[in-house]
Amino acid sequence: MRERFGKFDGVMEPGCHFVPWFLGLQARGPLSLRLRQLELRCQTKTKDNVYVTVVTHVQYRVLAGKASHAFYTLTNTRSQIQAHVFDVLRASVPKLTLDEVFEKKKDVAEALEEEVAEAMAPYGYEVARALVVDVEPEEGIRNTI
Structure with missing residues (x-):
């Protein structure tokens, strides 16, 4: 800049x-226009009261035409993306049972990519891809309430 x-x-x-x-x-x-990847781990609860850790990868980059906007609007891009990813996961995973989470990983990833891309576009960032890599159920943790 x-x-x-x-x-x-x-x-x-x-x-x-x-x-x-x-x-x-x-x-x-400096402001890099390269594609970057952010790996996140989010712990949430499913519909059948099982705690799971959802591992996601989000690939993002600065749009060349909006480089100045991206540079001056956000100071910590990673935490902004992390907040949006956690919001999406904590809103969608509790509606599913443990088996459905494993079956619908692709649907959760598509919703994640769409919503994070929409949230980051005003800041000059493009979300190239969002993946749900793994779903890890917590051993022995089950809420009985």
């Missing part, structure tokens, strides 16, 4: 650049 007197001036491409500070130009922090 390049700023002139503290205001966004443009995106600098990779390579060597001359940034004359005496003209008010300044280079800000």
Whole structure:
């Protein structure tokens, strides 16, 4: 990111650049346009009172046309994505039994991808893919209430 007197001036491409500070130009922090992957583990309860840990992978990247918006709006992208993933999982998994969670991993992943992509689009991020990799039931933990 390049700023002139503290205001966004443009995106600098990779390579060597001359940034004359005496003209008010300044280079800000780096912003990668690469595809990144975030692995998350979320513990939640199913409809039949079994605690499970859902392991998900979310692949995301900054949209090149919205790089300035992505750089200036969010300070911690990973925690924002994690919050949305946890919201989706904690809203959808408790509606299913343990067997249904295993059977409908693909449906949960599609809902996850759709909702997280919709939530992150205003910030200049694209969710390329969201996967439910594994569902691990907790041993011996069952709520009897």
